[in-house]
Amino acid sequence: MLFLRLVLGSIFIVCCLTTLTNGATLAKDEVEALKSIGKTLGKAGWDFGFDPCSQRHGWVDQSTRYYANNVVCDCSFNNNTICHVVQIVLKAQNLSGTLPLNLNNLPFLQEIDLTRNYLNGTIPPEWGSSTGLISISLLGNRLTGQIPAELANLRNLTSLVLENNGFSGILPAELGNLSKIEQLLFLS
Ligand SMILES: *[C@@H]1O[C@H](CO)[C@@H](O)[C@H](O)[C@H]1NC(C)=O
Ligand SMILES: *[C@@H]1O[C@H](CO)[C@@H](O)[C@H](O)[C@H]1NC(C)=O
Ligand SMILES: *[C@@H]1O[C@H](CO)[C@@H](O)[C@H](O)[C@H]1NC(C)=O
Ligand SMILES: *[C@@H]1O[C@H](CO)[C@@H](O)[C@H](O)[C@H]1NC(C)=O
Ligand SMILES: *[C@@H]1O[C@H](CO)[C@@H](O)[C@H](O)[C@H]1NC(C)=O
Numbered sequence: 001m002l003f004l005r006l007v008l009g010s011i012f013i014v015c016c017l018t019t020l021t022n023g024a025t026l027a028k029d030e031v032e033a034l035k036s037i038g039k040t041l042g043k044a045g046w047d048f049g050f051d052p053c054s055q056r057h058g059w060v061d062q063s064t065r066y067y068a069n070n071v072v073c074d075c076s077f078n079n080n081t082i083c084h085v086v087q088i089v090l091k092a093q094n095l096s097g098t099l100p101l102n103l104n105n106l107p108f109l110q111e112i113d114l115t116r117n118y119l120n121g122t123i124p125p126e127w128g129s130s131t132g133l134i135s136i137s138l139l140g141n142r143l144t145g146q147i148p149a150e151l152a153n154l155r156n157l158t159s160l161v162l163e164n165n166g167f168s169g170i171l172p173a174e175l176g177n178l179s180k181i182e183q184l185l186f187l188s
């Protein structure tokens with residue numbers, strides 16, 4: 001009897017855990033947004049045969065101070081059935097594309113960290129309308145052009161790290177209005 005209970009108990013636990021981790025999936029429009037973002041960045045290895053919020057199959061990889069390959073989601077929406085992307089952290093991933101224009105299609109995105117890649121081109125002024133952003137790091141890429149004043153619209157931004165790129169021009173005075181900023185690094 002006890003044995004039977006243990007067996008049934010185990011089956012129950014396995015079923016429920018499986019449902020908990022696999023039940024929620026990324027919102028469809030965000031899957032499309034990630035496909036487009038991956039293409040623009042030159043990201044290899046994102047396997048859309050699996051849910052990007054599965055935390056497996058290369059979507060959340062081992063990360064260290066220098067290396068990271070993670071898409072992090074919040075899956076608590078609609079009674080834990082819908083996920084939204086909250087972080088994209090791709091450090092030292094050999095990305096050699098450009099920055100995507102369409103972060104707006106990830107309305108819950110709080111952090112984008114593309115540290116130490118080979119990204120070139122400019123920071124799109126459109127990033128200034130992704131108002132959920134709290135943290136941006138583009139440290140150590142090949143970005144050029146002016147730092148857009150539109151970034152001053154990111155009222156919740158606490159960290160903006162743009163060091164070691166090839167930016168030119170003057171720093172927009174508007175950035176002085178970022179009232180929550182704690183870290184602002186621009187050396188090049
Ligand atoms: C949320 O999900 C739980 C477990 O699946 C279910 O029991 C509950 O009725 C759901 N609540 C709503 C508001 O749908
Ligand atoms: C990046 O390229 C270097 C040199 O080719 C390679 O050793 C490294 O494994 C690559 N890193 C990733 C994450 O692909
Ligand atoms: C970015 O680099 C690619 C090749 O690596 C080059 O073709 C392109 O012109 C560069 N773009 C800019 C804006 O520098
Ligand atoms: C900014 O942060 C506050 C407090 O955490 C939050 O209520 C608000 O929704 C955030 N604004 C945006 C645009 O995400
Ligand atoms: C900063 O914000 C204040 C109040 O919103 C505004 O009057 C001022 O013009 C802004 N300064 C800059 C440089 O954008």
